[in-house]
Amino acid sequence: MLRFFHQLASPRHFYRISGKLIPWLALACLVFTLTGVYQGLVVAPTDYQQGDSYRIMFIHVPAAWMSLFIYMVMAAAGVIGLVWHIKLAEIVAISSAHIGASFTFLALITGSIWGKPMWGTWWVWDARLTSELILLFLYLGVIALYNAVEDRRTAARATSILALVGVVNIPIIHYSVEWWNTLHQGPTVTKFDAPSIDLRMLIPLLLMAVAFKIFYAVVLLLRARVEVLQRERNSAWVQELVKEHE
Amino acid sequence: MKPATLPQAFAILLRRDLTLAYRRRSEMINPLLFFVLVTALFPLGIGADPELLRNIGPGIIWVAALLASLLSLETVFRSDFDDGSLEQLLLSPHPLSVLMIAKVLAHWLITGLPLLVVAPLLAVLLNLSGDATATLLITLALGTPVLSLIGAIGVALTVGLRKGGTILSLLVLPLYVPVLIFAASAVANSDAGLPVNAHLSLLAALLVLSISLSPAATAASLRISMS
Numbered sequence: 001m002l003r004f005f006h007q008l009a010s011p012r013h014f015y016r017i018s019g020k021l022i023p024w025l026a027l028a029c030l031v032f033t034l035t036g037v038y039q040g041l042v043v044a045p046t047d048y049q050q051g052d053s054y055r056i057m058f059i060h061v062p063a064a065w066m067s068l069f070i071y072m073v074m075a076a077a078g079v080i081g082l083v084w085h086i087k088l089a090e091i092v093a094i095s096s097a098h099i100g101a102s103f104t105f106l107a108l109i110t111g112s113i114w115g116k117p118m119w120g121t122w123w124v125w126d127a128r129l130t131s132e133l134i135l136l137f138l139y140l141g142v143i144a145l146y147n148a149v150e151d152r153r154t155a156a157r158a159t160s161i162l163a164l165v166g167v168v169n170i171p172i173i174h175y176s177v178e179w180w181n182t183l184h185q186g187p188t189v190t191k192f193d194a195p196s197i198d199l200r201m202l203i204p205l206l207l208m209a210v211a212f213k214i215f216y217a218v219v220l221l222l223r224a225r226v227e228v229l230q231r232e233r234n235s236a237w238v239q240e241l242v243k244e245h246e
Numbered sequence: 247m248k249p250a251t252l253p254q255a256f257a258i259l260l261r262r263d264l265t266l267a268y269r270r271r272s273e274m275i276n277p278l279l280f281f282v283l284v285t286a287l288f289p290l291g292i293g294a295d296p297e298l299l300r301n302i303g304p305g306i307i308w309v310a311a312l313l314a315s316l317l318s319l320e321t322v323f324r325s326d327f328d329d330g331s332l333e334q335l336l337l338s339p340h341p342l343s344v345l346m347i348a349k350v351l352a353h354w355l356i357t358g359l360p361l362l363v364v365a366p367l368l369a370v371l372l373n374l375s376g377d378a379t380a381t382l383l384i385t386l387a388l389g390t391p392v393l394s395l396i397g398a399i400g401v402a403l404t405v406g407l408r409k410g411g412t413i414l415s416l417l418v419l420p421l422y423v424p425v426l427i428f429a430a431s432a433v434a435n436s437d438a439g440l441p442v443n444a445h446l447s448l449l450a451a452l453l454v455l456s457i458s459l460s461p462a463a464t465a466a467s468l469r470i471s472m473s
Contacts, residue, residue: 137420176424
């Protein structure tokens with residue numbers, strides 16, 4: 001088992017193993033997305049208050065979950081890269097930044113579209129919307145710093161530090177903004193003992209959340225493979241790989 | 247010659263930075279003028295109704311302080327980087343994070359403290375009450391060191407870059423949000439006659455947190471960007 005992880009950390013084996021994993025993960029993602037969308041759009045009942053427009057929740061809520069989750073993954077990978085100097089962890093950290101920024105953007109856009117019929121405007125300075133916006137800026141800062149530093153390894157290490165600083169600050173920002181202003185509907189799913197949500201709505205929501213997680217894994221692997229190839233382009237195994245495909 | 251002990255090194259570094267700043271006094275004035283000017287622009291832009299100014303005054307002064315602090319941030323390491331003394335600092339046998347506290351302290355004395363001096367003037371311009379002005383001074387005293395401490399991490403990450411300045415604002419401003427929220431609402435509360443102890447305690451907590459964590463992050467960032 002330990003040997004497996006050890007091998008996984010070496011770029012060459014990572015490339016081989018991830019190449020085998022991706023088709024299966026992509027298939028799983030497709031299955032979960034299709035059943036999630038079917039359950040969400042057809043099976044789930046209409047909300048008594050919000051009508052059919054609440055159905056955007058099945059995109060919005062998983063995207064918002066992912067935006068935070070990916071930041072945590074990015075920071076954790078950054079710590080691993082900083083402490084043990086594992087190249088692959090650095091690659092995972094920086095590849096996550098772009099995906100995380102996209103999910104954050106998606107959550108903001110869908111939230112805004114959802115807000116229009118519910119609150120009457122596209123944007124309100126509500127606590128969770130605002131902290132999501134600041135999270136987007138944190139992601140953009142990480143990406144901008146990575147692009148600005150010429151040397152790839154220095155860039156990865158610098159962005160790891162920035163991600164760490166961000167992780168310390170995220171709860172502070174979140175609670176300060178929450179205290180500042182809130183109007184967002186309270187959480188309905190996290191109360192696990194008795195969620196205040198219909199089971200027929202909860203199931204598609206969780207299905208979509210799983211689908212989004214797998215989607216993240218697939219895109220992360222794809223991006224990381226490209227990054228690995230670019231960084232290792234002078235090594236023997238990449239040269240062989242290129243020869244094979246010529 | 248005996249090597250300097252850590253407190254000595256701290257004092258030497260602090261005195262050196264203050265002396266350098268004193269010899270370049272005109273550079274110190276610019277962020278201060280910026281602070282006053284930005285604040286003075288708001289009444290021109292939104293009208294001079296005293297009630298309106300009084301309502302938005304705390305926010306304006308704090309946003310202006312944020313921007314002024316951002317403007318002066320680059321000077322923390324810029325000249326040291328240009329003349330190579332930053333590399334000497336990295337080679338020092340003393341813990342870099344403690345030396346970073348000296349750098350940031352010097353920077354705050356040069357750029358943060360003057361903001362406190364002109365702030366009462368701005369409070370008069372924006373029609374704030376006496377209580378609110380006192381609270382404004384306390385929030386500035388607690389908040390501007392946090393800005394310098396957080397900003398130092400951003401500067402350390404971008405010090406070697408050619409276009410560091412434009413990225414710096416993107417890195418640092420989102421992290422300034424909690425300070426802005428607590429400080430501005432403390433001043434607004436005090437203007438409305440509400441208690442402000444909770445806000446001030448939270449600001450002090452932020453200060454303690456950033457003093458304990460930020461120097462280590464700054465030191466690590468410097469080592470990475472100078473490698």
